[in-house]
Amino acid sequence: MARKPPLSRKDIKLWQKVAKTVEPLEGRSAELKALIETIDTQSLMDPGNQPDATHPVQRRASDAELNALKEAGIRGKATSKSKTTLPLAGIDRKEKKRIVRGQMAIDARLDLHGMTQREAHTALFGFLKSAHQQNRKHVLVITGKGSRGERETYAIGQEKGVLRRVVPKWLSEPDVRSIIVGFEEAHPSLGGAGALHIRLRRRNKIR
Incomplete structure (x- = not known):
């Protein structure tokens, strides 16, 4: 040989x-x-x-x-x-109707007004991780002007336009997709085009 x-x-x-x-x-x-x-x-x-x-x-x-x-x-x-990239979905229609009718609450919300992109990125990831650890289900992220009044407020001051475009991209990153089910533009009563309604995954679903 x-x-x-x-x-x-x-x-x-x-x-x-x-x-x-x-x-x-x-x-x-x-x-x-x-x-x-x-x-x-x-x-x-x-x-x-x-x-x-x-x-x-x-x-x-x-x-x-x-x-x-x-x-x-x-x-x-x-x-x-490498991590498995989980697919994103929209908000369940029945749950969305219940929230709009006041039958189900938005568990927490974050206001990104006045932040730079770096500040907003850090605040968003921290907020989502904290909400996920607390087994929150529905949260709201304000990128433009939004109405107040949900159960828990994470207000951190103001920037629009740019954040409205980049936040959806951040939510599509693999690290975030592992803890959220999906997101979509909020109902007009929750801020409309200036806010994003996000559905978090339950902790017992992630191993």
Whole structure:
């Protein structure tokens, strides 16, 4: 069986770069570290050639070594950090009617008037996370002028136009989609085009 060709310097650099971007499964750190060091230093050396002091000759990792890497629980950081993007839906029509008729309350609301985009972004995420932790169900976010009077008010002062355009984009980000069912323009009695009605997911639905 023919010997596998030695690794080029480009291949070696690529291996070293990839090795730095992987992480072990829980409890396999020591095993993985030792294995990578072995492949990176000694196991890649071609036993059939004398290494040059400046440019050592190296070979490809064997199938057994590659399988051992898999057994050690190698996962790319990008893959391990990826999240499932949950779909968004509108507000349930029956619940929306009950809210408009006063039969169901808006649990909390946030007024973004007067904030910069950075301030509004921070306030929005904090508000939604807090509401989700408290198992709130329906919340209102004011991006323009909105009526007051809901059960709980999170007023933080005024900016319109820009926030009205960017807030829906923020609500579509993966981190937010994991805690909200959906959102839509609020009923006129709740602020209309200047507000967004958001339906939060129940905590026991997220694991």
